[in-house]
Amino acid sequence: MSVYEEGVDTTSRAVLLEVFGGPEVLSVRDVPVPQPGPGQMRVRVTAAGLNPMDWFMTSDADTAARFGLTLPSGFGTDYAGVVDQVGDGVTGFAPGDRVFGGVLSRAVADHVVVDAVGTIAPGGNAHRTPDGVDDRTASTLAIAGSTAAAALAVVDPGEGDTLLVGAAGGGVGVFAVQLARLAGARVIGTGSATSADALRDLGAEPVTYGDGLADRVRAAAPAGVTAAIDLYGTETVHAARELGVPDERITTIAAQVDGITAANGANAAPGAIEEIAGLVAAGRLRVPIAASYPVEQIRAAVELQAARHVHGKVVIDLQS
DSSP states (O other): OSSSSOOOEEEEEEEEEOOOGGGGGOEEEEEEEEEEEEEEEEEEOOOOOHHHHHHHTSHHHHHHTTTOSSSBBBBOOOEEEEEEEOOOOOOOTTOOOEEEOOTTOOOOHHHHHHSSOOOOTEEEEEEEOOOOOOHHHHHSSHHHHHHHHHHHHHHHOTTTTTEEEEEESSHHHHHHHHHHHHOOEEEEEEEEEGGGHHHHHHHHHEEEEEETTTHHHHHHOTTTOEEEEEESSSSHHHHHHHTTGGGEEEEEEEEOTTTTTOOGOOOOOOOHHHHHHHHHHTSOOOOOOOEEEGGGGGGHHHHHHHTTSSSSEEEOOOOO
16 A cells, blocks of 8 residues: 555544435544555545435435435545555555545545546545646546436437426536536526526526426427426426427436336436546536535534535535
8 A cells, every 4th residue: 555645644533424304414523544454445534525316315314225325424425636656456546646526425525535437326436636636526427427417318318409407406406407518508507596696607598497387388399499408306397298398308317207218317427427537627517606614613514505506516625
């Protein structure tokens, strides 16, 4: 093994849950610094991006069990930081490398151990952070970027398409909208009235969600909608069907609907997340950071994120 830092810490901070529940059960604790085994590496985390799945997975024991989580549990999945130790057999990464990735319900911690070659669950994964991408931004990419890429792969928008994106201003939406626009599609995005300017900044034409959605979309796109992505529930699915979009060009990420193919970030094409990171580095895709909090304010950060009204991503800062 090799160590990047001259001093070797014996304890570090991690957000832990002793019981499953809401933000009120989250606590910052001192824990032993984890040690990487063969094929693993340790990352000193600088930032952790929050996702709806983080608090959903840990909200109750039955849901946690579906994801293989047991108590005590960590919290958060997206991270970015610097490799500070590598285990035997690791190639392709070295101490000092900047990385980002996902590690299921363990990311909000000073240190995480991840598989050098792996998946978000169970062992975690890592990707090189491109030059020009700061750690806060990198910490938002893994879950939302992969999920957006998987959803777009289902409906395959391109030139001549008009894509309806439900919950377009959320964490996945900011990626989906921009990637669809880069593919040449026109994008109509649903959101609250207060999100209209944020959606326009991303390249979407805003419409408000709620009763009468199909009529508002029809007025915005009289020539019709050709594909749809529902990033929240089923409202956009029903509107798309009412507008004549065929089921094979509709997808969801947070609900199961008969006849509709659901998208899962775990099924994103190989290289998709590296492509997204490259677009960020090139200035062709931007990630709005709605708010950042020190780790000591994890409860407030999760409360904000769980309210589902932020326009962009919420990030936890773990290093000054």
